[in-house]
Amino acid sequence: MSKQTILIGIDLGGTSIKMGLVSTEGELLSHQEISTRTKEGVNAIIEDMVQYAKTLVQDQGFALDQVQGIGIGIPGLLDMEQGIVRLAPNLGWKDVAIKKQLEEKLNIPVKIENDANIAALGEAWVGAGKGYKHIVMATIGTGIGGGIIIDGKILHGKKGMAAELGHIPISDEGIQCGCGNYGCLETVSSATGMIRKAKEVVTQGRPSLLTEQYVDKMDEITAKSVIDAAKLGDHEAMQIVNRAGSLLGKALATVANLLDPEIMIIGGGVSRAGDILFNPIKQAFHEHGLKNIIDSMEIVPAQLGNDAGMIGAASLFRFL
């Protein structure tokens, strides 16, 4: 049995729990994804994490006492010091002392962190942000999440709620956001925002590949549908992607002007769209960023995909 120490990183989501065994150099040695038994309550989920942590470690020939720590990324309002999940709507959790519970059951130190932040930590460690200490990451999915790293450390803010990139007010279209406000970046540049625009095209019967393909099945439109149509030169789709990218670039310029970072990383499925999305992002970024700040700053796609969360969660024990 090896004597080296290893880390466990857990990306706890409302749909699935991703658990990874990570080396102290940030290599994902093995991982497992299981469904989140949200309906069965807190204990079922904690039992699953305990069970799969054990098998994950043992299957790779390690012992539990070789695990230096378990980092967990959680979508919700956290008390990080105490390791308590104050509120996690996707999990149906309120005031769950997950650190204490897991530490008692596994006798391994546990730390928790916001899910958007662990992705940034993962990319910072061994992904697109490797070698940088001032990093901004935007994750484009159903919503838009953010993670900000300043001088190598996650920016938490007073209440642990910093880096809400998705809620930068940026659009005058007057769409209401899930947060209750109007015109947030998320209403335009998220997958949801692009899909909403595509549905408008189809509903209004405007000439477009989108209308041709989805007139009878509007609910099947995804951000990928829009991006694919844009890549084929469809005018309406191109406009949607352009606008999403352009406002995202403007928002990133805002963040750059405030934080003077070294690199901007864009994650989430949409980030695989390539130039058709990145070109308008970069153009708006250069239009609105201060020259001295953004001069040599790159905007790059994330590299770790779905693994970023596990690796970043494990990195909470990186320097111990």
Place this chain on the structure above:
Amino acid sequence: MSKQTILIGIDLGGTSIKMGLVSTEGELLSHQEISTRTKEGVNAIIEDMVQYAKTLVQDQGFALDQVQGIGIGIPGLLDMEQGIVRLAPNLGWKDVAIKKQLEEKLNIPVKIENDANIAALGEAWVGAGKGYKHIVMATIGTGIGGGIIIDGKILHGKKGMAAELGHIPISDEGIQCGCGNYGCLETVSSATGMIRKAKEVVTQGRPSLLTEQYVDKMDEITAKSVIDAAKLGDHEAMQIVNRAGSLLGKALATVANLLDPEIMIIGGGVSRAGDILFNPIKQAFHEHGLKNIIDSMEIVPAQLGNDAGMIGAASLFRFL
């Protein structure tokens, strides 16, 4: 002669040098303001600082060896580590090793910091931000400067250029900013921005107190002229102040959503305008800020006025 240690804070501007003797509790014991002899070159300015530092200390019955340090706020691009002014257009300076020069002449440790940041440090120490560790300060003047304090420390960013609040892209009016970009906050909410709008009113002869008062002397319009007219109920002036406040509030909401601070401080002469400016600021702030973040967050005027810079500069030696 007293045995206590004291601090010197210098607010070095293109027009004047403000030098203050500051207690280790942040009290401004005495201060002096002299003209900046910009035209006479670097040495003249440094000679003045040396000379006035000595008399400032001695006039209050202290000896130079009681001075723990000299902090200097400087408008420009700085190498803070080495204490070198890389570029300060207002002073006409390029690569001036001010730390080394002053330390040699006075035998007292010297630190330098950006001028927008020292104002924030001053307010954080004994002004409107006292007791808070996560502070955003916007200083409204000819332009709009910013200072961001996270966990008690100034946010510098990678190149020391963070907190450029004035260059948040926020307006669709298409006014070009001094930075070269279009629609920066500074083009609307600075004194300059308000004056520009007032001149439009006068030039177009629109019915307004501004037109009546300034038709023959447009160059005399100040931000105070506009605010005073607005306070008298003048419709055009109210619109200008409303728009300036409203976009400033939206920009501050952006900053709050990104940084999750505890308090927002507004400084500069315009900040004395009172409710007529602060009401639209607060309204837009609450429209665009995330409820959980801004819930109990206050937006307050700065308290230290022109002294903030000297006190904040002195605070660079606060914890030594």
